[in-house]
Amino acid sequence: MQDAAEGNATSGGAPFLEIISLVKSFGGVRAVDHVDLVLDTGAMRCIIGPNGCGKTTLFNLITGYLPPSSGDIRYRGQSIVGRPLHKIAADGIVRKFQVPSVFPEMTVEDNIRAAAGVRHGRSVASPAELLDMVGLTKNRRHMAGTLSHGEKQWLELAMVLSTAPRLILLDEPAAGMTRTEKTETVRLIHEIRRETNVAALVIEHDMAFVAALDCPISVMMLGRIVASGDYDTVRRDPLVREAYLGAVNG
Numbered sequence: 170m171q172d173a174a175e176g177n178a179t180s181g182g183a184p185f186l187e188i189i190s191l192v193k194s195f196g197g198v199r200a201v202d203h204v205d206l207v208l209d210t211g212a213m214r215c216i217i218g219p220n221g222c223g224k225t226t227l228f229n230l231i232t233g234y235l236p237p238s239s240g241d242i243r244y245r246g247q248s249i250v251g252r253p254l255h256k257i258a259a260d261g262i263v264r265k266f267q268v269p270s271v272f273p274e275m276t277v278e279d280n281i282r283a284a285a286g287v288r289h290g291r292s293v294a295s296p297a298e299l300l301d302m303v304g305l306t307k308n309r310r311h312m313a314g315t316l317s318h319g320e321k322q323w324l325e326l327a328m329v330l331s332t333a334p335r336l337i338l339l340d341e342p343a344a345g346m347t348r349t350e351k352t353e354t355v356r357l358i359h360e361i362r363r364e365t366n367v368a369a370l371v372i373e374h375d376m377a378f379v380a381a382l383d384c385p386i387s388v389m390m391l392g393r394i395v396a397s398g399d400y401d402t403v404r405r406d407p408l409v410r411e412a413y414l415g416a417v418n419g
């Protein structure tokens with residue numbers, strides 16, 4: 170099942186990100202098994218699926234952390250397979266990990282300044298604008314180590330944005346957050362997309378959070394994308410209900 174949004178090309182003709190028949194095997198385990206996926210400039214898509222279905226491996230392939238066994242990843246019209254990790258990051262694909270990695274002994278604003286040193290010449294919001302966007306202006310002179318878990322996640326999001334990414338890969342951005350922090354994170358992600366036109370791929374297990382993000386979803390199982398569409402479409406898919414949503418939501 171493919172939803173219409175997947176086929177749209179960018180103005181230059183080539184899709185912004187195009188994953189073509191991507192395979193990654195670890196010995197006998199095919200962690201990513203002929204995955205096809207297209208993402209337009211500024212678009213967002215959630216990747217969901219049970220533990221071990223290949224989501225993290227897919228991110229590791231896109232960022233260049235792992236080489237694929239076969240298939241291609243085309244970014245802004247060119248294959249990035251074999252391109253070094255740092256070059257892929259410099260070209261604008263930036264990953265935010267589940268556990269926030271801020272510098273605890275530095276102030277909030279110095280964390281952003283440190284990250285902004287690697288913006289690769291692209292224009293970007295100022296540290297003050299980024300702090301405002303993530304709601305941390307009032308904390309700017311606090312040591313990052315004193316922030317709550319949710320605030321650390323938002324600070325790291327601002328740090329990622331300060332590098333002027335074109336595509337952000339968010340690995341479980343709601344993990345460990347309170348309900349209020351999750352609601353704020355959804356608002357924040359929507360605002361970031363409105364303000365910056367950055368594209369996003371989001372791995373997430375929390376289905377209420379996924380629903381609130383209100384974007385197309387790809388469902389992975391055993392390394393394959395088995396369903397794609399909006400939240401209601403995916404929810405109704407019998408295979409998804411049985412193998413994933415049913416198990417999560419009861």
Ligand SMILES: Nc1ncnc2c1ncn2[C@@H]1O[C@H](COP(=O)(O)OP(=O)(O)OP(=O)(O)O)[C@@H](O)[C@H]1O
Nearest residue numbers: 195198199200218219220221222223224225226227
């Ligand atoms: N470096 C590795 N070496 C061997 N097997 C691996 C390696 N990385 C992942 N795998 C295997 O590949 C499969 C997919 O793992 P992956 O971590 O990508 O899944 P996931 O969907 O991200 O899981 P989770 O939701 O638990 O993070 C699993 O069977 C895993 O054991």
